[in-house]
């Protein structure tokens with residue numbers, strides 16, 4: 001494997017539910033290389049979303065540490081974490097979360113505007129991105145006029161347009177039929193290849209595994225296995 | 237960034253139109269109401285100043301103390317010397333007018349010369365005859381004389397229209413004034429009623445009689461004497477200046493009294509008053525300011541309340557957008573700041589529209605007026621029967637500032653929730669759609 005992008009060291013997350021403590025993640029250790037294309041699989045409640053949260057700097061682990069290119073997220077303030085997400089991470093959601101008042105073009109433009117860029121500087125970049133995800137003819141449409149698969153492709157373009165090192169996608173295909181799921185995954189893999197952004201996504205969907213180079217299975221907050229596509233399988 | 241967000245805002249009707257309308261309506265109401273209140277109030281102040289008190293008033297203290305008796309023996313002599321002093325020691329933009337406040341019995345005879353009716357009247361004497369008299373303009377006498385004309389000869393009189401009706405006096409009638417002269421003797425002098433005046437103020441129309449200053453001086457044996465000097469600022473002058481000039485004049489008076497005009501009595505000692513000292517106008521002014529503050533305050537408060545709720549609604553409406561922006565790495569403070577800027581923009585647009593509506597209403601009421609008939613008559617205040625609004629810059633400011641403030645404050649209060657929103661649940665929240 002090439003350079004390491006993310007390192008998880010014995011990461012645990014304990015939620016307090018009333019009087020009780022609930023352990024959602026229990027000593028997870030992982031390394032994710034630059035440009036990886038991997039998934040977290042596992043039953044509902046196994047901790048996939050929690051893990052993505054921690055990697056994305058949206059939440060902090062109860063114990064253990066998350067390192068991004070060697071920098072420990074634990075040492076970052078709330079603002080620094082925001083900057084970390086802004087600079088390095090693209091998000092894709094199960095329910096797309098496109099902004100309904102904006103066109104496809106503007107939705108893709110949105111993260112660049114948040115990053116302080118001017119529309120005039122990035123118009124071409126945004127248009128190219130939209131073309132790349134195959135929505136050239138939809139560029140001026142509003143999300144309400146698009147199919148689910150098209151919406152998710154807009155979301156992919158939106159996540160990629162700022163050229164992040166890492167894309168986190170929580171169940172990106174859960175709302176799509178299998179035809180659209182395949183297309184979306186195909187697209188993500190292509191773009192992963194082209195843009196060298198590492199992609200980590202969570203999924204229930206066992207049939208999507210054929211696209212994946214590495215599959216980490218979670219069960220009860222623990223890694224039950226970590227399978228690499230080239231054949232080697234590490235059971236834990 | 238702001239441009240981008242505002243583009244979205246304008247497209248999202250529910251998010252834009254409601255707060256915009258609230259600000260528009262709120263500002264329109266405040267501008268109209270303040271315009272109306274200022275109109276009524278300033279109308280009263282102007283009327284009182286023009287007819288009765290001036291903005292500043294120089295009067296002998298001894299006269300002032302027993303004013304209700306009209307003690308003409310305490311008048312001030314030496315008009316020219318007094319005028320020179322006033323001009324020098326007030327301010328260049330103050331115009332001084334000599335007046336005599338007199339009181340007398342007015343006797344209306346029948347054809348045989350027998351008394352038909354009799355009534356005590358209070359009157360004012362002022363310069364009505366000189367061609368460039370500022371008093372005629374000030375009291376808009378040319379247009380207020382509804383029958384007859386202005387005096388142009390000695391011993392001619394203008395009478396309030398309602399008084400004339402009560403006394404059954406018509407133009408051309410000769411009446412007799414009986415009163416006390418300057419030196420305490422009884423005087424009787426005939427006057428011809430040459431004009432009937434509708435001041436528009438019921439209190440005046442019912443009891444006012446105006447005669448020319450020179451005639452009054454002749455009737456009451458008051459050669460070169462007047463009871464009052466009334467000073468008038470231009471309309472643009474601020475109330476505060478009245479008090480400033482008054483204070484400096486009262487200081488200068490002390491020096492002047494070291495060597496007063498030689499025709500003055502030994503115990504003559506004038507004082508300078510401002511319109512605030514007249515009747516209870518000062519207290520009314522203060523109350524008016526308080527009430528105006530309340531009105532503006534209540535509207536602002538209501539606007540904030542409504543906009544706060546609008547902000548919460550739009551916050552719910554935009555929950556996804558806010559979550560997304562937090563997830564994408566926009567810091568909380570920046571999110572709140574952009575919302576505040578949106579609030580400013582909506583506040584500005586709403587205020588602009590509200591000013592147009594409210595201003596148009598106030599302007600109409602200023603130009604057309606609203607006849608309140610007799611409803612003010614009982615108050616004894618010199619409120620014009622026809623109420624007119626007054627469109628002032630201040631009125632707009634008092635509407636616009638709260639409009640913008642309410643818009644921003646409402647947004648900020650509503651966006652407190654954003655500050656409390658933690659990133660930890662964003663993924664799960666956003667999954668819920």
Ligand SMILES: Nc1ncnc2c1ncn2[C@@H]1O[C@H](COP(=O)(O)OP(=O)(O)OP(=O)(O)O)[C@@H](O)[C@H]1O
Pocket residue numbers: 015016017022023024042043044045046047048049050051204
């Ligand atoms: N804020 C929270 N407070 C308490 N418990 C929580 C909280 N968030 C998650 N959990 C619990 O932690 C466990 C892991 O949740 P997580 O969302 O990571 O699961 P998941 O693998 O993503 O499941 P799914 O496939 O259903 O999305 C669950 O049992 C959940 O109930």
Ligand SMILES: [Mg+2]
Pocket residue numbers: 048049050170
């Ligand atoms: Mg999940």
